[in-house]
Amino acid sequence: MGVKEEINQYESQDPGLGTAYQKSVKRILNEDGSYNIKRIGTIRLLKDFYKYLVELNAWKFGFFLVGSFLIANLFFAGIYCWIGTEHLHGINPNQNAFIAAYYFSAQTFTTVGYGAIAPVGNLTSFIAAMEAFVGLIAFAIATGLIYGRFSRPSTKIAFSHNVIITPHKDKMALMFKIVNQRNSVLLNTKVHVLLSLVNENPDTHVVNRKYFNIPLEVDFVRYFPLTWTLVHVINDDSPLYDMSLSEVREKLAELLIIIEAFDETYSQTVVRKHSYAEHQWATGVKFKKNFSADDTGIIVLNINEISDLEVLS
Template identity: 40%
Template sequence: MKLQMIRKTKDPGIGEKYDKKSHRIINQNGTFNVQRVGRQSRIKDIYLLMVTTSWTNFIFFTALYLIGINLIFACLYFFVGVHHIEGVDHTTGWKGFADAFFFSVQTFTTVGYGSMYPDSFGVKAISSFEALLGLLITALTTGLLFSRFSRPTARVVFSKNALITEYKNGKKAFMFRMVNERKENLLETNATVILSLQNKTSDGSYSRKYYNLDLQIDHIYFFPLTWTVVHEIDEDSPFFNLSHQELKDYDAEILIIITSYDEAFYEDLHIKHSYHIDDFVWDKKFKKAFYTNDHGEVILKVKDVHTIE
């Protein structure tokens, strides 16, 4: 059956026509391959970025921000005169600046050991403002930490490759595998899989067509082990009679949306992933990732979700 005879699905919100050939739609980390320009940056955007960024970036930028603020106030104290701070050991040079920095940290965090304290109106005014700013930033940082810890995030791991391989009755199937890396249970998990094909039109532009793939099982009640999502390639499949080279020419990409209910946070989760044609592997199969030990316990080897043979 020709591809033109397969019923397309409507544009899922990504667009159908492009001036030039585009890269993959969804990156492997689940983000869209879209660069936004000309938008106005807002403080709320920075807050959302700090909530959603990785822990490594969060710790780095938070530390950089806090150190930067204290360096600014240390410069102000040094400019006004470190000798106006009682208890400092040095009033000039780098040692004097270091004492001003340590005084700034104590003021910012409202620790106040008592060994150093302001002794002029200028230093008192600066330290009062810094103490109030420190309370505000501490509250903001605490809110960010709470938002990060309370935000439900999925740790669903997808196999590195998607397979096109022999399945049943001599027919082939497209499949990929995933596993819940966390111990917390995911319930009522659903999978939606869309094939995207891109080709050049007569006017020189590029067009994307989308095909919703029928799955052998698109819903499971429990997700304690691996789940291999399978699309059988029959006469009604957009994969039917398409060779490896033809899929490459079409720049084929599989778009995946997983929805599930997080039992720990009592909230719904939405997970995005994609497989580009370069991630496809032919005529292989997934190695079983779990077994039962002598005590009757099911042992799941999470890393084996990627293993093919």
């Protein structure tokens, strides 16, 4: 069986990322695992606002909560001023009327009610009652969002910055490293690797993308407390066989990685996606070892050194 036929046996069907394009495209996955795809016609933000808020990064989410609270109280304070602050009993005459109405709104919204200021008249009392109701609903929603964010399983698996092609056991091999940044131990960790290579038809200029399953020396471990170097031996069967680094980059090679593991903290399976492409391919180097035993026999792991490389001698 020839080399070409051997390679074809590792060729994979379209995993759902497309195979034919009218022009060259960028990498499919970004380094953080997000899809590099612009979607048109999806559900609008207002219809999927919960998902947006749950996935929003921490500082933006905090800004949203604080901003919503301030805006809501500005709205109700404006209503109280429009009705007339004379209907708010207990306002200090030396205090700005709008500021006093704002503080009264904040107390009503949070149902604190210090009692220094009280609504007078049916209309003002009705507005205060409605604000208290809105406040209860708002805090219930905020609590649900915060719970959803904290209870959502996530991984903190770090990847080496580069994927390298380096000598290994008298052959060449593709390697990258991963490590769990949390103190918890991931169990039953499985790694799936897919290689994407691009070829352009010189006649039609259609760009065809092919996918290959990349077998690893070890793709499953029961325990994952240390750094794990994933190795794919580049033998005659490999789609990377006899390809130089420049050829790899010319074919817009992209390594698509999915990691599945059981997280003992969440007691459920977690998934992490990652991609290597473009400048992240390297050769002529090897990974430095980033763990060792100290004088007491304890293994010391330096997570910050996961991407450290050294030039081959």
